[in-house]
Amino acid sequence: MKRRINKVAVIGSGIMGSGIACHFANIGVEVLLLDIVPRELNEKEKKKGLTLEDKVVRNRIVNEDLQTALKSKPSPIYNQAFASRIKTGNLEDDISKVSEVDWIIEVVVERLDIKKQVFDNLEKHRKPGTLITSNTSGIPIKFMSEGRSEDFQKHFCGTHFFNPPRYLRLFEIIPGPKTDPEVLSFLNEYGEKFLGKTTVIAKDTPAFVGNRVGIFSIMSLFHMVKDMDMTIEEVDKLTGPVIGRPKSATFRTVDVVGLDTLVHVANGLHQGVPSDEQHDLFALPNFIDSMMTNKWLGSKSGQGFYKKIKNEDGSSEIQSLDLNTLEYRGSKRASFATLEMTKTIDNVVDRFKVLIKGKDKAGEFYRKNFSALFAYVSNRIPEIADELYKIDDAMKAGFGWEHGPFQIWDAIGVEKGIEMMKAEGHEPAAWVKEMLESGSKSFYTVKEGNTYYYDIPKKEQVKVPGQDAFIILDNIRESKEVFKNSGVVVEDLGDGILNVEFRSKMNSIGGDVLDGLNKALDIAERDYQGLVVANNGKNFSVGANIGMIFMMAVEQEYDELNMAIKYFQDTMMRMRYSSIPTVAAPHAMTLGGGCELSLHADMVVAAAETYIGLVEFGVGVIPGGGGSKEMTVRAAATYHDGDVELNRLREHFLAIGMAKVSTSAHEAFDLNLLQKGKDIVVINPDRQLAIAKKHALLMAENGYTQPVKQSNIKVLGKQALGAFYVGTDQMFAGKYISEHDKKIANKLAYVMAGGDLSDANYVSEQYLLDLEREAFLSLTGERKTLERLEHMLKKGKPLRN
Structure with a gap:
């Protein structure tokens, strides 16, 4: 039987639950979002004379959580109109409605006893065959399904979304002891095809795949930064875009995620993996303990590794934490000779060979960092995953790395990587040496447009599954090139x-x-x-x-x-x-x-x-490659008898004028x-x-x-031109736009009105293109446009002048 997901229930409406609910709404699925009933009235409710029995009170927690999520930036939802696909309720009045859904996702607090209570209630109402999963990030799946019915256990597993669910693409699926293989297969395909995720079927080990490697990587850096006497700015410089990682790099990322979140997972790993060869790295360094005591948790508490302060003159600056003194100081610019050598290397993957050869502190940092990482991931197979590409997929999709650990190792060279590791006191897992002895000199190869990975049990290169739905340009560029x-x-x-x-x-x-x-x-x-x-x-x-x-x-x-x-x-x-x-x-x-x-x-x-x-307004011009013309054409295509045509044109005018x-x-x-x-x-x-x-x-x-080229595009002439000119005059008078903004807007108005024609008329696309080009050229002769262009080139952001 073909399984379909038309409706899901999300149990728990916190940041994660609301985010998951929004992402299902994004793809067109109807969502039932439930949370607990408040135990007491708040001040607003008391003033209104409400009681704990009123529906608005009983659904207060879920509704407030959802509204907070919908107002957050970046938004968890593709379009605010999609929020209507989410219905809210509470776990007392509405729990019976889970009988109507195809998939129940539990996202309550990370406590096994509470999760078991929730499952007790859900099992009373869940219809047989309904998928039921937990979004836990650390509690073993086997403990959660204990004592449940056979049907429950068969359809139960972990489905770990990464936060925020809309933007981070990793979707870990963790089977329980009795999970039906059909359920795993379905979720694997559904996650990739419908949710847009990179799906990784993980093992039921502490922190699963992404967080096991990701937290190791961060904790390793926490210890290394002290050992090498480095500043947090230096580490963030070395672990950001230069190696294909997010701009937030390491310490800014921890500030955004929350130090308490990281510490919770690290402590769980320290307790949960006593036999891990790098067990001691999961112990918190002293400066982290101090930060936790001080509640310097990052963005949520107003300060962490970085702190934004306001000066007396009204300006603001970002200060950084000195890890030796635990005092904030002005940020220090980090620069390294090794990084200068990579400035002309556009492809990140080509930089790694250069970075590990550096003679300065940066080169030493990369050799230590990559050596520890390579050794660690090689020893995690088959503990956390059987296939090496799953670890790479998890790090790319969950942590925003452009290349996974094994891909970086390949870029350096497997044998070179081993040589580097030994110099730093690390040993790869035995299977890596066996791979080299088998004749495979790399973890990945590309053949006939497909990526192959080294399969450890088979001791040969095997095609990465699921590629039939993809076209990977990196794999076909050279062999399928027609022109360059x-x-x-x-x-x-x-x-x-x-x-x-x-x-x-x-x-x-x-x-x-x-x-x-x-x-x-x-x-x-x-x-x-x-x-x-x-x-x-x-x-x-x-x-x-x-x-x-x-x-x-x-x-x-x-x-x-x-x-x-x-x-x-x-x-x-x-x-x-x-x-x-x-x-x-x-x-x-x-x-x-x-x-x-x-x-x-x-x-x-x-x-x-x-x-x-x-x-284009941001650089002092109007769209000159057909954009102004095309928005005029699209506006005209919406005109119908009896419409106020000017309003339709104004919408398209504002889309350009406000640089939406x-x-x-x-x-x-x-x-x-x-x-x-x-x-x-x-x-x-x-x-x-x-x-x-x-x-x-x-x-x-x-x-x-x-x-056939269009020659009957309706333009409104002076009727539109006059209205737009009045509008820009008012905007300028109200100081909403500058004088130069007004000039650009009036040029655009002239194009989209079709010029100063006395009446509405019909014109060709070429007529509009000529007007557009003339307006564009005239604006490039303006000093203030040149200032905007230069500012964008130098600063990378628009200038208001």
């Missing part, structure tokens, strides 16, 4: 579909990328059936190459700049009016020109975590940057490229016909 320049690689995805992969810095769109797009369109129109634009970079594209625009504007090379902007516009129009279907597959930051490219594709297959918007960026792909539909009935959202980014390819192929096989 400094900005793009064009790959053959098979079945007559090409892919254009941006390879420029931050995937910005300059002349080389536009050349590559045009070349790809030429090749596809001649020899292929369709074209996808997708990449596996951190962001789809941060927009046009503003450095090039700035240089041309400073040199007043307006003819060249005019040609460059026209080339951008013409390329976008080729995306729209090609003889083959074009599909854009944006993810993460999709700004400015990246947004314009998506607007002009036949279809957008967006990752759920796509932050898309036309943000969607906080998810679903929110982009509200901004008309994605179109309902045409564009789609993919929950798992690993599947995105394969799905985009399928849609390009489907359009081709359905008999794709090149669209």
Whole structure:
């Protein structure tokens, strides 16, 4: 029988429970969120004359928790409208409703006795066959299912979401002693396909996979920082983006998560793994004990390893904790000669060989850090997982590492890693030496576009399962390359579909990328059936190459700049009016020109975590690659007899004028940057490229016909222009915008109104593109625009002037 999840119950509405409820609502599932009944009235309730029997009181805890979650930033929900999919209740009045759900997820406090009480109540109402799981992060699953019915135990296991559930992709599944293999198989597929997770089936060992390795890594650093007499700034500099880790690195991450949370898991490991060869590392160093005593827990208590203070002049600064004196001091900038050597190495994976060779403190740090990590993870197999790729998957999905421990070891070289480890007093597990003796010189290999890993029992390279739903560009780039320049690689995805992969810095769109797009369109129109634009970079594209625009504007090379902007516009129009279907597959930051490219594709297959918007106002111009034109076209497409057309146009005008960026792909539909009935959202980014390819192929096989260029776009002329001018005057008078903001907004108004036509009229796309380009060029001649461009290039953030 095919199992389907239409409704879930989440028991416990704290930060984690509400987050899980929101993520199920994100994917369209109906959620019942329950928590306990308050035992006493609060002051507000007393003033209103309410009693403990009133429904609003009985559901107060769950409703307040959910509202707190929905107001938090970053938001746990793709679109606030999705919150209507969550129904709330309490564990006394509404527990019988769990009989109507397909999956019950327990997320109550981490105490076995309380969890068992909850399961006692749930079992009275749960219908046989219903999945029931615990989101525990440390309590053994075997203890929780003791004494339960056979049906309960068969359908029970641990399902450990990482916090926040929307953003962290690790989903650990921990079987109990009697969990049905069918349940594990279902949850494994459901987590990956529907929840968009990286699923890892773990063993019922303390802290499972992600936290076992992650907490070891952090605790190892806590001890190392004292042994090497390092500052917290130095450690955060060395353990951040330079090695493919989040910007928050180590100590800032602990501040965000909460020191008490880390200590709870570390103490659990210290007690729970007495035979671990690194058992002593889970003991808290003295400075952590002192911080816990002082309640310096991080962001939640206002201070941790870092503290933000306000100065007398109203300014603020971030201070850092001196681990020797336990006093706060001004932050110290950390710099290392070894890191300077990696500045020209764009690919993180290529930096590791350089980093471990460093002659300074950084090089010593990396040799010690990686040696300890490699030894530890090699000894955790088969204790916490049977397959090495599961440990890598867990660290990437749960802790935001770009590369897992075994991938880093491969990048350094397995034999070189062993040599380094021995020099630092560590030994790898015996199976690593056996692997080398068997002829496998690395943990991973790539063959025919697929990733293989070393299977320890079989002593051979085995294909990583689940790849059939993915297309991994790193695996096919060289073997499937059709064209390449400094900005793009064009790959053959098979079945007559090409892919254009941006390879420029931050995937910005300059002349080389536009050349590559045009070349790809030429090749596809001649020899292929369709074209996808997708990449596996951190962001789809941060927009046009503003450095090039700035240089041309400073040199007043307006003819060249005019040609460059026209080339951008013409390329976008080729995306729209090609003889083959074009599909854009944006993810993460999709700004400015990246947004314009998506607007002009036949279809957008967006990752759920796509932050898309036309943000050109921030650098003092309007969208010049067809974005201003396209938003005018989209507004006109919504006009119906009897509508107030100006209101529709104003919505699109404000989307540009306020530089709105969607906080998810679903929110982009509200901004008309994605179109309902045409564009789609993919929950798992690993599947995105394969799905985009399928849609390009489907359009081709359905008999794709090149669209006819539009020449009947309704523009409102002076009616719209006058209204927009009045609006910008009022905004300026109220000091909501600067004089330069007003100038930019009026230029945009002129374009989107279709000029100062006396009446509404019908115009062509080219007419609007010409207006757009003229406005863009005139703004690049403004001193304040040049200041904005320069500030963005130097500081990486917009200037208000």
